[in-house]
Amino acid sequence: MSTDAHATPSATEHDTDEDVNYLNHETGLWSWLSTKDHKRIGILYCLSLAAVFLVAGILALFMRAELASPEPQIVSNETYNQIFTMHGIMMVFLFLVPSIPAILGNFVLPMQIGAKDVAFPRLNLASWYVYMAGAILTIAAVYFGGVDTGWTFYTPYSKATGGGVLWMTSAIFVAGFASIFTGMNFIVTIHKMRAPGMTWNRLPLFVWGLYATSIVQVLATPVIGITMLLLFLEQTLQIGIFDPALGGDPVLFQHFFWFYSHPAVYIMILPAFGILSELIATFSRSRIFGYRAIALSSVAIAMLGFLVWGHHMFVSGQSVISSIVFSLITYLIGIPSGIKVFNWVTTLYKGSIWLQTPMLYALSFLFLFSIGGFTGIMVGVLAVDVHLHDTYYIVGHFHYVMMGGTVIALLGGMHYWWPKITGKMYNETLAKIAAGLIFVGFNLTFFPQLVLGSRGMPRRYATYVERFADLHQLSTAGSGIMGVGLFLVLGYALWSLAYGEKAPQNPWGAATLEWTNVAAIPDPHNFTRTPLVTRGPYDFHLADEVFGGGDGALGDGDVRIPEAVPSAPAPDETAPDETAPDETAA
Numbered sequence: 104m105s106t107d108a109h110a111t112p113s114a115t116e117h118d119t120d121e122d123v124n125y126l127n128h129e130t131g132l133w134s135w136l137s138t139k140d141h142k143r144i145g146i147l148y149c150l151s152l153a154a155v156f157l158v159a160g161i162l163a164l165f166m167r168a169e170l171a172s173p174e175p176q177i178v179s180n181e182t183y184n185q186i187f188t189m190h191g192i193m194m195v196f197l198f199l200v201p202s203i204p205a206i207l208g209n210f211v212l213p214m215q216i217g218a219k220d221v222a223f224p225r226l227n228l229a230s231w232y233v234y235m236a237g238a239i240l241t242i243a244a245v246y247f248g249g250v251d252t253g254w255t256f257y258t259p260y261s262k263a264t265g266g267g268v269l270w271m272t273s274a275i276f277v278a279g280f281a282s283i284f285t286g287m288n289f290i291v292t293i294h295k296m297r298a299p300g301m302t303w304n305r306l307p308l309f310v311w312g313l314y315a316t317s318i319v320q321v322l323a324t325p326v327i328g329i330t331m332l333l334l335f336l337e338q339t340l341q342i343g344i345f346d347p348a349l350g351g352d353p354v355l356f357q358h359f360f361w362f363y364s365h366p367a368v369y370i371m372i373l374p375a376f377g378i379l380s381e382l383i384a385t386f387s388r389s390r391i392f393g394y395r396a397i398a399l400s401s402v403a404i405a406m407l408g409f410l411v412w413g414h415h416m417f418v419s420g421q422s423v424i425s426s427i428v429f430s431l432i433t434y435l436i437g438i439p440s441g442i443k444v445f446n447w448v449t450t451l452y453k454g455s456i457w458l459q460t461p462m463l464y465a466l467s468f469l470f471l472f473s474i475g476g477f478t479g480i481m482v483g484v485l486a487v488d489v490h491l492h493d494t495y496y497i498v499g500h501f502h503y504v505m506m507g508g509t510v511i512a513l514l515g516g517m518h519y520w521w522p523k524i525t526g527k528m529y530n531e532t533l534a535k536i537a538a539g540l541i542f543v544g545f546n547l548t549f550f551p552q553l554v555l556g557s558r559g560m561p562r563r564y565a566t567y568v569e570r571f572a573d574l575h576q577l578s579t580a581g582s583g584i585m586g587v588g589l590f591l592v593l594g595y596a597l598w599s600l601a602y603g604e605k606a607p608q609n610p611w612g613a614a615t616l617e618w619t620n621v622a623a624i625p626d627p628h629n630f631t632r633t634p635l636v637t638r639g640p641y642d643f644h645l646a647d648e649v650f651g652g653g654d655g656a657l658g659d660g661d662v663r664i665p666e667a668v669p670s671a672p673a674p675d676e677t678a679p680d681e682t683a684p685d686e687t688a689a
Contacts, residue, residue, distance in 0.1 A: 124526070124624035139224035142625060145210035146524070147231050152202055155238065159193040160589065162186050167548075167582040170575045173567050183565035184251035191254030196275050197238060199509050200367055203374035204285055204320075205234070207516050208313045210524060212289060214617035215307045217298020217636065219628040222291040230284035237278025244270035253563060255364075256331075258345035258356045262338050269338060272331040279328045282370070286320030289313055298616070300636035307615050307640040308384075308397055312377025315401040319366045319373070319408060327363035330356065354419050361412035369408040371505055372472075373401055375512030376443055379465055382515050383447050384641040385613045386462035387454025391641050393446035400439035407436045417488045426485055433483035440476055444469065459611070460534035464515030467542045471507025475500060478553060493563075496556025499549045507545060514541070514592065521596075522610050523617060526624035527603030533595045540588030547581025615640050 125142045135143060165186055169177045178186065209227065213220055221227050244250055248267040252260055261268050293306075293314050306314075333344050334356070343349030345356040376397075384391050391397060413421060413429035447469065456462065478500040482488045491497065522528055551574040556562075560571045567575070609618040617625075620634045 123626070124622065125627045126526070126624060128627045137228075139220070139228055140627060141209050141213050141221045141224065141227060142524075144227050144231055145206050145208075148201065148205035148209060148234070151231070151235060151238065152198055152206060155193050155197045157593075159190050159198060160586070162190040162193070164582060164586055166190065167579040169565055170567075171579040173569050173572050173575075175566060178565070180565050181251065184563070185249040187563060188250050188253055189245065192250070192271065192275075193241065194505075195254055195367070196278060197234075197241065199371045199505055200282060201234060201278075201285070202371075202509065203378065203513055203516065204289070204313060204316055204370075205230075205281075207309075207378070207513070207520060208285070208289065208316075208374060211520060211617055212310060212313055213292065213296070214621055214625065214629050215310055215615055215640075216293065216296065216301055217616055217620075217630065217634045218292060218296035219630060219633075221288045222296055223288050226284050227288055230281040230288070233284065234278055234281035237274045237281065240270055240274035240277060244268075244274060255360060256334065256356075257360075258334065258337075258351075258353045259347065261334065262346050269335060272335050276328050276331040276335075279324045279331075282320045282324045286317035286324070289317040290321065293317075298634050298636050302636075304395070305636055305639050306398070307377075308380035308391060308394070308401075309374070309377035311398040311401050312373045312375075312380070315405040316370050316373045318402075319370050319405050323363045323366040323370070323409070326359060327367075330359040330363065333359075354416070354421070357416050357419055358412070361415045362409070365412045365415065366405075366408040368504070369404055371509045373404060375468070375509045376401060378512045378516040378519075379443075379447060379468055381613075381615070382461050382465040382519055383450050383454075384643075385519070385611050386457045386459060386465065387451050388457070388612075388643050389450050389454030389641075390639075390643065391446065392449040392453065393442070394639070394641075396442050397446050400442045403439040404436065407432065407439070411436055414483055414488075417485055418492050430483055430485050434480065437476060437480060444473060444476075460529075460531060460538055461515045461519040461611075463535060463538040463542075464511050464518065467538065468508060468511045468515065471503055471511060471542075471545065474550075475503030475505075475507055478503060491556055493561055494556035495552040495560045495562050498562050499552035499556060502549045502552075507549075511541075511545075514538075519611070520617075521599070522606030522623070523621070523625065525600060525603070526606050527599045528606045528610065529599040529603060530595045533591060537588045537591040537595070540591065541585055544581045544583070544585025544588055548578050548585055549581075551575075551578045551581070614643055 125140055129138075135147065138144060138147075165177065166183070169175075169183055169186075209221070244267040247270050250264070250267045250271045252264060252268060256268065256272065293310060297306075336342055337344045337346060337349070337351065341349060343351040345351040345353050347353060380391055380397060411429055411432045413425055414433045417426050417429075478496070482491055482497065482500060518529070518534060555571055555574050555578075558571070560567060560574075606623055608621075608623040611618070613619070616634055616636075621629055
């Protein structure tokens with residue numbers, strides 16, 4: 104992002120300060136456990152979430168191994184129920200919901216807006232401790248009998264099962280506060296701590312995605328907390344809320360649960376949209392086409408997300424009029440998502456594409472999320488959903504959106520910001536191989552599930568009739584390929600930490616502040632001097648101004664992209680400026 108040359112620390116200053124950075128300015132375990140540095144807190148979240156993802160992923164591989172045969176072969180039906188329940192709970196509540204905001208949002212957001220930290224550093228650290236408390240309660244739920252209700256906890260069955268449900272509802276109640284704390288922190292930080300000149304029309308689109316996400320976190324998360332609390336009280340005090348035997352209404356639980364859980368889908372996907380905008384802009388060397396449309400569509404999705412929860416309940420007995428209204432709004436919410444995809448593709452069309460690993464994940468996202476979106480439209484049709492509800496079609500659709508969207512975007516974002524987080528480069532060849540394995544394995548895993556669901560295979564069953572065996576075996580083979588790709592990512596990430604090549608300050612030639620105004624490994628307070636923002640976040644066509652002065656000028660009048668690797672395409676200096684953001688503050 105372009106800045107005033109006098110407000111930008113020089114390359115010499117970066118070289119001088121390079122030995123002191125956020126990783127080594129304090130040492131010892133306690134310095135990490137008591138840190139208030141947003142970057143270190145992002146790494147704490149990264150380690151915690153990686154552990155959750157590993158456990159949940161291994162559970163998924165167990166499920167697929169069991170489903171390779173129509174007959175029971177590895178675990179009993181009861182154990183299988185607990186495995187898919189724990190996989191769903193850990194993936195949704197402990198990984199997908201907090202993942203991008205907690206890891207990359209914490210690490211990148213303050214630097215992208217020119218701030219030295221988040222607004223409430225202590226609250227930020229408290230959110231990680233609260234998250235860890237929720238994770239510990241989840242482990243306790245397994246110890247005290249486990250949970251076999253599915254990740255939705257539908258009543259009255261969840262009330263009638265063992266004590267593990269009480270521990271699990273407590274875990275979700277507690278972990279929800281971590282989400283609320285993070286959302287509050289980001290909203291205040293974005294409103295109050297932007298650098299001079301950083302108007303709303305100059306915010307990077309990743310920040311816009313996090314802003315929309317934070318609104319949903321703050322408004323929707325209390326609903327799931329209250330729902331879990333009511334379920335807990337009903338089971339312990341025998342109060343009739345959801346259980347019809349006590350005078351309660353089980354459909355009321357579904358309304359409460361989905362009023363949170365559908366907006367939660369956008370808590371998971373909106374930050375992924377933001378990451379994709381950053382990747383496409385950087386690796387196509389082009390201004391984002393339709394900047395304002397992409398930014399405002401994130402807010403539109405956040406708002407509309409509160410109005411469509413009933414499309415999860417078309418077969419629950421709700422009124423026909425309600426179902427029709429929810430179906431129409433479901434179609435409506437596809438419009439802002441379509442705007443984003445159109446603008447991303449248009450940006451690629453006008454750009455000079457550089458196929459590095461982050462860009463491969465961005466292209467994978469466009470393909471996989473588009474399938475997830477189209478399959479979502481199908482289940483938004485009343486007549487179709489009646490047949491597809493609770494089949495493997497829903498499993499395939501959900502994974503194309505959540506894993507094909509959120510997880511793929513997270514992988515792309517982690518590769519993109521890995522040099523800034525660690526100061527090391529990863530092995531590009533291995534990374535491209537892993538990206539290919541994940542893409543092929545993902546489609547081989549979940550596309551057959553769409554076909555299975557359309558043929559009537561119900562979800563959540565460990566045994567099935569013989570005619571579904573071939574597609575299940577194909578899906579299981581795909582999960583193995585995807586697993587190899589993900590473990591390869593883990594392997595070269597660990598190798599990079601130990602033996603990776605030292606990263607330059609800006610290996611991608613990106614134009615946002617975390618690359619142009621921050622050392623190769625950030626200082627404890629990010630900036631030696633607060634940057635003065637004078638241009639938009641993706642002004643690659645103004646290379647002399649974006650990268651001029653400070654890091655961009657050699658003192659001889661020549662202009663260069665700061666420390667970009669030799670194979671990086673040069674920015675297109677002739678690109679038109681029809682999407683230049685408004686220079687006035689919002």
